[in-house]
Amino acid sequence: MTAPTINALVSPEGSLEILSNHEVNLLKDKSEGGLYRLFRQCALAVLNTGAVTDDCQDLMKTYADFDIRLIPQPRGLKLELINAPAHAFVDDEMLLANREHLFSVLRDIVYTHSTPKFAGILKGNGPDELTNMVFHILRNARALQTGRQPDLVVCWGGHSISHEEYQYSKEVGHQLGLRELSICTGCGPGAMKGPMKGATIAHAKQRVKNGRYIGITEPGIIGAEAPNPIVNELIIMPDIEKRLEAFVRCGHGVVVFPGGVGTAEEILYLLGILLHPDNVDLPFPVIFTGRKENAEYFEMIDNFIRNALGEEATSKYEIIIDDPVRVAQTMKKGIKDVETFRRAMQDAYYFNWMLKIDPVFQQPFEPDHENMLALELHRDQPVHLIAANLRKAFSGIVAGNVKDGGIRKVQEKGPFEITGDPTLIKPLEAMLERFIANNRMKLPGPSAYRPSYRIVNTAA
Numbered sequence: 001m002t003a004p005t006i007n008a009l010v011s012p013e014g015s016l017e018i019l020s021n022h023e024v025n026l027l028k029d030k031s032e033g034g035l036y037r038l039f040r041q042c043a044l045a046v047l048n049t050g051a052v053t054d055d056c057q058d059l060m061k062t063y064a065d066f067d068i069r070l071i072p073q074p075r076g077l078k079l080e081l082i083n084a085p086a087h088a089f090v091d092d093e094m095l096l097a098n099r100e101h102l103f104s105v106l107r108d109i110v111y112t113h114s115t116p117k118f119a120g121i122l123k124g125n126g127p128d129e130l131t132n133m134v135f136h137i138l139r140n141a142r143a144l145q146t147g148r149q150p151d152l153v154v155c156w157g158g159h160s161i162s163h164e165e166y167q168y169s170k171e172v173g174h175q176l177g178l179r180e181l182s183i184c185t186g187c188g189p190g191a192m193k194g195p196m197k198g199a200t201i202a203h204a205k206q207r208v209k210n211g212r213y214i215g216i217t218e219p220g221i222i223g224a225e226a227p228n229p230i231v232n233e234l235i236i237m238p239d240i241e242k243r244l245e246a247f248v249r250c251g252h253g254v255v256v257f258p259g260g261v262g263t264a265e266e267i268l269y270l271l272g273i274l275l276h277p278d279n280v281d282l283p284f285p286v287i288f289t290g291r292k293e294n295a296e297y298f299e300m301i302d303n304f305i306r307n308a309l310g311e312e313a314t315s316k317y318e319i320i321i322d323d324p325v326r327v328a329q330t331m332k333k334g335i336k337d338v339e340t341f342r343r344a345m346q347d348a349y350y351f352n353w354m355l356k357i358d359p360v361f362q363q364p365f366e367p368d369h370e371n372m373l374a375l376e377l378h379r380d381q382p383v384h385l386i387a388a389n390l391r392k393a394f395s396g397i398v399a400g401n402v403k404d405g406g407i408r409k410v411q412e413k414g415p416f417e418i419t420g421d422p423t424l425i426k427p428l429e430a431m432l433e434r435f436i437a438n439n440r441m442k443l444p445g446p447s448a449y450r451p452s453y454r455i456v457n458t459a460a
Contacts, residue, residue: 003062004086009071010079010094010102019077023114024070027106038219039109041404042236043068045222046101047081047088049229059223060404079106101227101234104141108236109219111140130362134237134245135351141235143214143250144350150252150339152212153331154184156266157191157257158440159225168291168324169194169257175328176255177202177211181335184251186243187215187234188225191257196230214250218243224402239364240395244269249352252335253285255327256317258294260440261401261432265394267301269361271309272387274316278356283341285334286317289327297438300431307427308390309383360388367396367406369413372453377420377428386424393418393428400452401442407452415454429455 019027030036044066048059067082079102088098138144153176157169173183173195183199185192196213203211215231218240227234237243247254248270256267274284288298298319305313320327339349347354365371375389396416399406410416419425432453435441441449 005063005066005083006081006086006089006092008081008084008089008092008094010081010099011077019070019072019110020114023110024072026114027070027110035109035113039105040066040068042105042109042219042222043079043102044085045226046105046234047085047098048226049088049095049098049101095229097229097231101231104234105236108137108141112137112238127357127359127362130242130359131245131249131357134242134249137237137242138235138246138250138351141233143233143235146348146350148349150335150342150349151181152184152214152251152253153181153195153335154247154251154254155191155195155257156186156254156259156263157194158259158263159188159190159192160260160440160442161190161258164291165258165294166190166194168289168322170198172255172257172289172324172327173198174202175324176331177208178206179328179332180206180208181328181332182212182214184212184214184216184247186221186225186262187217187227187231188221189228191259191263192225193228193230194257195255196228200230216243216246220399220403220405223404240265241362241364245357245362248273248284248355248357250350251352252338253331254287255331256286256288258290258297258440260435261394261397264301264431265391265398267305268387268391268394271305271313271316272361272384272391273355273357275309275313275384275387276356276358282354283334283337284355285331285338287327287330288317288319289323290321292322295321300434304427304431308424309387313383313387358384358388360385361391365392365395367392367399367416368409369416372396372416372418375418375420377418377424379421379423390424390428397432397453410452415452417454417456419455419457425455425457 026035027039028036044059044063063083063085065083069080071078071080088094169191176183176195177199183195185195199211212233213230214233214235215227216235216237217225218237220240222236237246244266254270256263270286273279288301290298302314302319318330320330342349345354375393377389377393400410400416436449
């Protein structure tokens with residue numbers, strides 16, 4: 001069945017209104033190194049806001065005739081959309097949220113890829129340069145607000161969750177919003193949408209007029225996790241590593257809901273950073289939470305962390321089951337501690353400069369068959385490196401599940417192979433099997449989930 005489409009001319013909404021000839025040429029360039037394919041893919045994703053899918057290839061096939069063209073104007077810029085998803089429009093006018101998201105795509109892709117100082121950094125550079133790049137992208141998106149007290153709660157969790165889990169995430173967001181806290185997520189559906197939806201109602205009750213619903217994504221994932229319509233600040237980072245750094249640099253605390261491999265990747269990234277000796281005294285509240293039916297899930301996560309990273313890692317978070325009020329109260333208190341600390345250290349409220357991030361967590365990891373098989377999943381290394389390599393393993397599985405490039409690699413050469421120390425690999429394999437059994441890998445579809453990975457050499 002053909003999806004309904006529409007043709008339209010669209011004017012900018014708030015983010016980027018003029019482009020140089022150089023920038024226009026980059027976005028029109030359909031060659032291997034050009035930006036047209038990236039721009040088209042991200043634009044189609046944001047126009048697909050609200051659709052229930054995590055298959056970027058299916059999205060591209062459904063709208064194979066979609067095209068987007070830049071129309072320079074004497075006093076600005078317009079975009080010509082051809083065969084765009086009709087549900088992005090009402091009475092032939094594009095929904096305002098879609099228009100904002102569309103020009104956020106344009107803003108971030110242009111800024112990242114046309115700024116000469118970023119050219120070398122995108123291919124890997126020193127930790128200070130990478131952090132500065134994250135800062136500049138966030139500042140260019142006007143996400144860094146001076147004069148605002150710490151209030152931003154990062155919420156992580158799965159896009160493929162049950163209705164009951166979604167409702168719980170919404171109630172947690174509601175309780176956070178009642179305490180005038182704002183929400184930052186990966187911007188997609190499920191546990192990324194729920195907290196935002198709950199917070200919008202709470203902010204209305206408290207007459208909060210400047211509530212923030214920040215969605216941070218990256219080109220590889222946006223097609224699988226299109227921004228939900230509540231996001232009022234969309235930011236597209238160049239890759240997953242810079243996306244993760246953006247979360248912890250601008251957020252003041254993290255709430256983790258049940259999820260799959262993407263959530264596990266985020267947990268390993270965060271714990272690997274917090275375990276760095278330079279961060280031992282730095283307050284950063286982290287709460288794992290879910291319904292009473294999720295207690296077993298978090299026991300599994302807790303045991304996996306304890307086995308892989310040791311007891312110290314478990315001291316970096318608190319598990320709160322079936323109590324949204326306590327989650328919000330605990331987070332509010334934790335963020336107050338963050339405010340007190342940063343004021344004493346004269347650090348910015350809007351960007352966590354003092355947080356030490358080891359370069360191993362910043363350098364882009366390319367998930368392909370060679371790199372996945374070469375991951376050092378053994379215990380003869382510092383604990384933060386164990387976390388870093390496990391994070392990469394989860395990142396590769398995410399790529400094979402939902403990212404266009406990763407899906408293509410798995411289709412061409414078969415599943416990614418993962419091997420290592422059995423004391424790490426066997427618990428990893430068991431947790432992945434649980435994710436599959438509980439439908440946490442992908443949204444339910446017409447066919448059963450086919451693993452994008454294969455565990456090898458697990459015998460002791």
